[in-house]
Amino acid sequence: MVIYFSATGNTEFIAKKLSGKINDDALNLINRIRENDYSPIESSSPFIICAPVYVCEMPRFFAQYLKNVELKGNKKVYFVFTSGGYTGIAGYLAEKLIKKKGMTYMGRAEFKMPRNYLINTRYPMLSDEENIARIKLSCDKIPSVAEKILKGERLKARHITLFEKLITLPFNPVWVKHKHTADLFCSTDKCIGCGKCTKLCPFDNIDLVDGRPVWGDRCEHCMACISNCPVEAIEYGDISLNQPRYRIGKYI
Ligand SMILES: Cc1cc2nc3c(=O)[nH]c(=O)nc-3n(C[C@H](O)[C@H](O)[C@H](O)COP(=O)(O)O)c2cc1C
Known part of the structure; x- marks a missing residue:
């Protein structure tokens, strides 16, 4: 299987x-x-x-x-x-x-x-x-x-x-602890409140509040929300501005 x-x-x-x-x-x-x-x-x-x-x-x-x-x-x-x-x-x-x-x-x-x-x-x-x-x-x-x-x-x-083991074993947990947070995720005025992000989050970490997504503290940076938003209304501070969103559905 x-x-x-x-x-x-x-x-x-x-x-x-x-x-x-x-x-x-x-x-x-x-x-x-x-x-x-x-x-x-x-x-x-x-x-x-x-x-x-x-x-x-x-x-x-x-x-x-x-x-x-x-x-x-x-x-x-x-x-x-x-x-x-x-x-x-x-x-x-x-x-x-x-x-x-x-x-x-x-x-x-x-x-x-x-x-x-x-x-x-x-x-x-x-x-x-x-x-x-x-x-x-x-x-x-x-x-x-x-x-x-x-x-x-x-x-x-x-x-x-x-x-590789000596470098990665201590590096990974530090990166994950400090970087894998949802603090910078936000929705823009393009948001249509469809709730797709709430359903796609594997960690049930997004709620719709007044029709807009709000992120909790269980983010793993998997990119499901930001990459699959149908109107590209999710940003990660200004880091994601103008970055292409990737999902395989665009290519197959
Ligand atoms: C949080 C995060 C960390 C990643 N780290 C690596 C990495 O260390 N090395 C690498 O080659 N790709 C890395 N990637 C890219 C993914 O492994 C790659 O695009 C993967 O195929 C995505 O799989 P998915 O579409 O099934 O989610 C990372 C992606 C994310 C979201």
């Missing part, structure tokens, strides 16, 4: 393509995460866990969810990461987490997809052409990953160095 989290569609796209190729079910974890639903997930086939990379790791809330949910049935677990190009130590932490659950880590596949973190201007958003090229290259890679999974082979990915 393929299980996944996705905020702007990249991971969902890969997860669904992969599940189609291996003829297995795909389960979106977003409602379970939103509702703190830790009821067991059962699969007779290997688990294929798909997630985006956040700050060189698997998103911490996602790792936390995996740690606490019981994965029943098959003991083998593959990981699939989508990223803007650098997966950091996501694979290392995934392997550790899965071994702690008493399961067998079967390796990881990495898909370089369009960037979605529009409020991190250190890594500029890509052009339409670059986004399309990345999606195409990723599509081309899916059959070989699916074949290995179907044959029960381990997936091989690049070696993660000690240096």
Whole structure:
């Protein structure tokens, strides 16, 4: 069974393509995460866990969810990461987490997809052409990953160095604590009060107050709200002004 989290569609796209190729079910974890639903997930086939990379790791809330949910049935677990190009130590932490659950880590596949973190201007958003090229290259890679999974082979990915671990392990929590806040999110006068952002937030962190979104304190910077607003009425202070919003639906 393929299980996944996705905020702007990249991971969902890969997860669904992969599940189609291996003829297995795909389960979106977003409602379970939103509702703190830790009821067991059962699969007779290997688990294929798909997630985006956040700050060189698997998103911490996602790792936390995996740690606490019981994965029943098959003991083998593959990981699939989508990223803007650098997966950091996501694979290392995934392997550790899965071994702690008493399961067998079967390796990881990495898909370089369009960037979605529009409020991190250190890594500029890509052009339409670059986004399309990345999606195409990723599509081309899916059959070989699916074949290995179907044959029960381990997936091989690049070696993660000690240096990367030493840098990322202390850096990630500091970044997440100080940067992943909703403090600067606001709606502009373009807002039509449709409430789409409230429904898309995986953390149930947005309420409509007098027809306008108000953010709480459980933000993970996933970009679901700002990227999917139908009238681009969400900004993040002035950091997001004139930045392109990314969602895969624009390209597929
Ligand atoms: C908070 C946050 C942090 C990110 N950190 C990284 C990163 O460290 N390395 C990277 O290559 N991409 C990074 N990205 C980009 C995403 O991993 C990438 O666009 C991913 O495919 C988005 O998946 P989704 O569309 O399924 O949500 C980050 C995105 C967000 C929102």
